[in-house]
Amino acid sequence: MAARLAERDAMRRHRIRTRVLAWTGGLLVVAGLAWVAFFSSVLGLDLEDVTLAGEGTVVDPAQVEAVVAESAGVPLPRLDTVALRERVLDLNGVRDVEIRRVWPSGLAVLLESREPVxxxxxxxxxxxxxxxxxxxxxxxxxxxxxxxxxxxxxxxxxxxxxxxxxxxxxxxxxxxxxxxxxxxxxxxxxxxxxxxxxxxxxxxxxxxxxxxxxxxxxxxxxxxxxxxxxxxxxxxxxxxx
Known part of the structure; x- marks a missing residue:
């Protein structure tokens, strides 16, 4: 009886250790993925992967590129596209703009220009x-x-x-x-x-x-x-x- 109790306790301890190791491993994986997504350069904004469209005859593409360049290297999950959109809207000739993340490291900037009539x-x-x-x-x-x-x-x-x-x-x-x-x-x-x-x-x-x-x-x-x-x-x- 004592042997069986000891064996049962050992199995219980083994299950607990397995669960602890599994949870610890899972947390480490999640933490690693979070670090890669939010803090590493793996998903960082690459200016060579930024595309502009719709600038028309008024909007200066160089000004838009300069605004986007301020976020170079920022991981896409952390990139504040709302604030970036507001800064682009402040540029002369921009009537509206849509900014889309293009994974893993790019942006699509779709402009609507104020064309003179x-x-x-x-x-x-x-x-x-x-x-x-x-x-x-x-x-x-x-x-x-x-x-x-x-x-x-x-x-x-x-x-x-x-x-x-x-x-x-x-x-x-x-x-x-x-x-x-x-x-x-x-x-x-x-x-x-x-x-x-x-x-x-x-x-x-x-x-x-x-x-x-x-x-x-x-x-x-x-x-x-x-x-x-x-x-x-x-x-x-x-x-x-």
Whole structure:
């Protein structure tokens, strides 16, 4: 009986030791994996594995690369992509950005740039604005294909500028490409001049979609081939001359 009890105690101690060793080994493995993932250079950000896309004509890729370079070597599991995204958003011309981890050591930076849609005269050239009216850069001359808006950039002219942007944002691409200039002395007196010299009296930004349809319909009528002015400021009662 004593021998059997001793054998049972020995087996119990053996099982306990086995369990302790197993748990210890498991903890060491987990700790090792955690160290590799969060503290070693195995998963560290390699700048050669960073890809940029969507910078367009405004965003400077070198500035984006410089921001990303600040995190070089940081293990991807520890990399704060939210904070990195905020720093990239602060760069000129960046409207939005998505940052994806590309295992084991890369990043994909997908940019959405603020592409200029209009040029506004300023003292040192022309301020280029995107579709939301954000100033993205200043050029000495109007870039080819970009319409010019004659509207003040101060607070008093903000509503007039918004009305002009509503006009341009509402136009279909084929008609938008024909716009040479938009004048907006007030928000209710917007006028655009097409590249063929035709003037469109637009008025306010109200009923913009209807005004576009009316304008397209009038321009498609063969009898209006010689018309130089389309007044769609009251779209239910348009006037041509």
């Amino acid at each position: 209009v040029a506004v005269p300023v003292d040192d050239g022309f301020a280029l604005l995107d579709a939301e009216g954000v100033h993205v850069r200043t050029d000495p001359a109007v870039p080819e294909g970009l319409p010019e808006i004659d509207a003040p950039l101060d607070e008093q002219g903000a509503r007039a500028l918004d009305a002009a942007l509503v006009l341009l944002n509402t136009l279909p691409p084929d008609l938008h490409a024909q716009v040479a200039e938009v004048s907006a002395p007030t928000r209710d007196a917007v006028r655009m001049t097409l590249r063929d010299g035709v003037v469109v009296e637009w008025g306010s930004s109200e009923e913009a979609a209807l005004k576009v349809r009316v304008l397209q319909t009038l321009r498609a009528v063969p009898e209006n081939a010689g018309v130089t002015v389309y007044d769609v400021s009251a779209p239910t009662m348009p006037v041509t001359r």
